[in-house]
Amino acid sequence: MTDKPWDARAAAWLIRPFIDSPRVMPNHFTALRLLVGLAGAACFALGDMPNLAALLIVASNFLDHTDGELARLGGKGSRFGHYFDLAADAMVTIGMFVGIGIGLAPASGHGSILMGIVAGLAVALIFHLRYLIEEALGKDATRQPRLGGFEAEDVLYLLPLVTLSGLLDGFLAAAAVGAPLAAALVVAQYLRVMHGRGPAAP
Numbered sequence: 288m289t290d291k292p293w294d295a296r297a298a299a300w301l302i303r304p305f306i307d308s309p310r311v312m313p314n315h316f317t318a319l320r321l322l323v324g325l326a327g328a329a330c331f332a333l334g335d336m337p338n339l340a341a342l343l344i345v346a347s348n349f350l351d352h353t354d355g356e357l358a359r360l361g362g363k364g365s366r367f368g369h370y371f372d373l374a375a376d377a378m379v380t381i382g383m384f385v386g387i388g389i390g391l392a393p394a395s396g397h398g399s400i401l402m403g404i405v406a407g408l409a410v411a412l413i414f415h416l417r418y419l420i421e422e423a424l425g426k427d428a429t430r431q432p433r434l435g436g437f438e439a440e441d442v443l444y445l446l447p448l449v450t451l452s453g454l455l456d457g458f459l460a461a462a463a464v465g466a467p468l469a470a471a472l473v474v475a476q477y478l479r480v481m482h483g484r485g486p487a488a489p
Contacts, residue, residue: 302316327343373418413473
């Protein structure tokens with residue numbers, strides 16, 4: 288437990304009452320994570336509820352850990368559940384960026400929609416390539432950098448501060464640049480790994 292990120296530890300504590308329940312499965316938590324995340328993306332797209340949208344995305348990001356913890360601790364993992372979890376991750380993250388772009392369009396112009404699409408497509412590529420690397424070398428090959436119990440993806444927990452500060456347009460612009468750059472690094476990692484030129488970087 289101590290080598291897990293803080294949110295994964297909290298998720299493991301949260302799902303303990305359901306470990307021995309035959310009625311509660313990891314896919315139920317995945318579906319809940321997907322619904323909450325898509326609701327957040329929809330709120331971003333509407334444009335007038337960014338703070339609620341940010342809270343829903345944060346909740347969805349936390350719930351993303353519950354299905355995996357229940358699968359591991361309860362021995363309830365399945366191949367379909369793994370695919371469902373990956374698909375939910377991609378849909379929520381892509382939906383968030385596209386929703387932000389749509390919501391900002393009335394004030395910032397249609398360029399914000401393009402930025403949301405660019406960031407979303409880059410994230411989709413990252414998810415797909417990391418999945419292929421994981422299938423080839425195992426989950427450890429795609430482990431994220433970690434510092435003090437926090438992972439790189441935990442930056443999303445700061446999203447409410449972005450919306451409260453009115454910096455959502457800057458966040459989207461940074462994502463439209465940063466996500467393609469990150470995707471390029473993952474492409475390089477994928478090519479290196481799949482062609483046997485070296486081990487996968489964390």
